[in-house]
Amino acid sequence: MGTIQNRVQSYWKKLFPLCLAVSIALCASWSIWETPTAWASINDDRLDGNVFVVYAGNGSLVPPRLTLAESLKRKMPAVLVYYLDDSRDCKEFAIVVSRIQEFYGRAASIIPVSVDSIPVKSTYSPNEVGYYYTGVVPQTVVLDEAGKVVFNGKGQVKYEAVDDVLREVFDLLPRSESVELKRRSFNEFNTELVNN
Secondary structure, three states, rough: OHHHHHHHHHHHHHHHHHHHHHHHHHHHHHHHHOOOOOOOOOOOOOOOHHHHOOOOOHHHOOOOOOOOOHHHHHHHHHHHEEEEOOOOEEEEEEEHHHHHHHHOOOEEEEEEEEEOOOOOOOOOOOOHHHOOOOOOOOOOEEEEOOOEEEEEEEEOOOHHHHHHHHHHHOOOOOHHHOOOOOOOOOOHHHHHHHHH
């Protein structure tokens, strides 16, 4: 009797790791097939996350550094960008907003405004973001240092259109008379740090 019992125990000791491996493999393959995949697509109106983080790679835009009221109080030009996270047009426009911030983010207040976050009121004051919104996304509004609207672009406006207005606001040379602004590559930046 002892030998049969020993054989059965020996058999199970050999079979158990195999059964365990097969069970783990089945569970893993089942979870792979049942897990929905994450597909972020710029070509649809699906919610994939914040458009600036997902499509422009720029999480520094949200939340904005300053509110509109703070910008107006400091007499700082502001760029309001109205958007929705589930809008194809806003997804495509996010990179333009990121580029505006790249060149003007230290001198102007770049304020992305999710239209879903605008409180519903019958009237707004000029220091509230709802005051300038016209019901279109994306919408880009540029206010000068006095709080006057100097640009109100609806839809996907070109970077150059906003750049021209901001050049006037900051009294910069027109693009045709100035050196083209280019982003410094990572390696050039490191080289300059080492050489200095």
